[in-house]
Amino acid sequence: MKGAFYQGNKRFSVGEVRPQPPGLGQVRLKVAYSGICGTDYHVYLGHMDQRIKTPQVIGHEMSGEVAEVGEGVEGYKVGDKVVVRPLDPCRKCPACELEHYNICPDLNFIGIDSPGSFQGSWTVPAHTLHHLPDTIDMRQAAMIEPIAVAAHDVRLGLVTRKDYVVVLGAGPIGMLEALLAKIKGARVLVSEINQFRVNLARELGMEVVNPREIDLPKYVEEQTGTAAADAVFEVTGAPDAAEMMTKLVRTRGRIVIVGIFAEPVKVDLRQIQWREISVFGVRNYGPEDFEAAISLVTAKALPLDRLISDIRPLEQVQATFEEIERGANFMKVLLKCSE
């Protein structure tokens, strides 16, 4: 079995991994495919070096099957198709006491804080697993983790079929949020500046505008008969989007903060107070979001083949991250982790 080891300094090495026998409560998986997440790219850039013990296999968006079952594990057998919800919370902090496992401050995010899925053989706690139906396409199943992110965000953003939703930023997560909001029956407007993403979103039937080409608040006002958007998803982490978001949302509307802001940014709290806007921070997912994502993939409800830009052998990991750094027109790239 091969594994892709992050070495630091934008370098990966690919080498043999020794299958790690599953301990008590663990399962060893044969990983089929692993998607490259924006977080993995941040790792590559060195932004998360204090959390990584190099050389380390990273990666956490995956599909696979059970290869070996450890002691004390019930409900799984060799050959079962599964995905991993890569959260191993401490279960004793105040957040965990409130069952906010997804935002535990001492969270072991598997694939960052401990070894990940860019390898053919991966040993994980059984409590992280979700069953997949046998008929599922394993390439599409590698998209379940990011779909679960989007499902979580749309759920906490309280999106309904009555909503006019604006999504700021159509990377993989923003695009999936837009698609899920549409499935909920909402009218969705996508705001994006990258032409590749604009084109892809349009091909997928989205209404897309470039906020550098039009007056976005005015456009939203016109489209909603002056009401403005019911919900805005901020998925860019960009300071100008943080200034924009309060201009797009109606009285008592919702702003969902998905993007990661490197530092504090200016926000118009006056507008938030004056129009009783709610702002919801969102991160990771719960088990119900994974189940929702599995149902969507099983039902073929999403154009995943259009979102998967390419599938590469694990050996091309270095070249692929370098292409991403050069601004390649990718939505999601999968690494094939085993035969």
Added chain:
Amino acid sequence: MKGAFYQGNKRFSVGEVRPQPPGLGQVRLKVAYSGICGTDYHVYLGHMDQRIKTPQVIGHEMSGEVAEVGEGVEGYKVGDKVVVRPLDPCRKCPACELEHYNICPDLNFIGIDSPGSFQGSWTVPAHTLHHLPDTIDMRQAAMIEPIAVAAHDVRLGLVTRKDYVVVLGAGPIGMLEALLAKIKGARVLVSEINQFRVNLARELGMEVVNPREIDLPKYVEEQTGTAAADAVFEVTGAPDAAEMMTKLVRTRGRIVIVGIFAEPVKVDLRQIQWREISVFGVRNYGPEDFEAAISLVTAKALPLDRLISDIRPLEQVQATFEEIERGANFMKVLLKCSE
């Protein structure tokens, strides 16, 4: 009957007002007492000159009784004790369609956008009225409007008896929010820098700290066993409080934005996203908040005599605003508007 007319340039004149006969759906009131709100002080400072048609009677925190009933008004008779909920929304905009009358963009806030209660005789739409019990103390009843503000904020902030609540800023609204959160059974910490307010809050049984004297986030962490606050009420409108608020609140905690921010300020959206914090803007009140406030005053549940710093004749309006400007140690001053 006398009235206090704002003339612009920090000047009030006191003169005779001619009672205005109530039209269709209106009621003329004899005003007993009117409180001076922070908003009235902003009017005095000239901050709201574009909304005021000088010379204009301002004021909106009041108690009074029905003096004359217009055509088409049911449920009120001469002599009934009442308070006014000073909101006259347009009832046709998108916000009003969603029944968000308190944040209608075309809201006529009576006492700012139209004549107010700093006068002995005041004619208002009957739909703004709430009945008071005959036994109520009319000085205390003049506090119902700000209590309704606090009741609204504590309601939208979802405060429960399980909460640890931090209130940033103990002016009249912050102090009332702290008192109402305590009545809900929450543990409350007040943060305030003004020594008069610190002392008064302590006299009223509050736990109070000065954030310039202690490390407030560290204190809250210690007090909550590292969990941090369930809810933070930002009632200062100060940029440093906007930076502080995200440091005080727990995972999935709530921040309630009550303070009015003159311009966009830096907010740590990264913390909001990372810990799934919710931020709720709050403004004005609904009928249910007035009913809650009336019940609290009727039940003598609040130390209102300690919050009412002084009661002055209407003729002293100019001197009183000048005292406020000089930093007088007032919590709430009432103007006596009729004999």
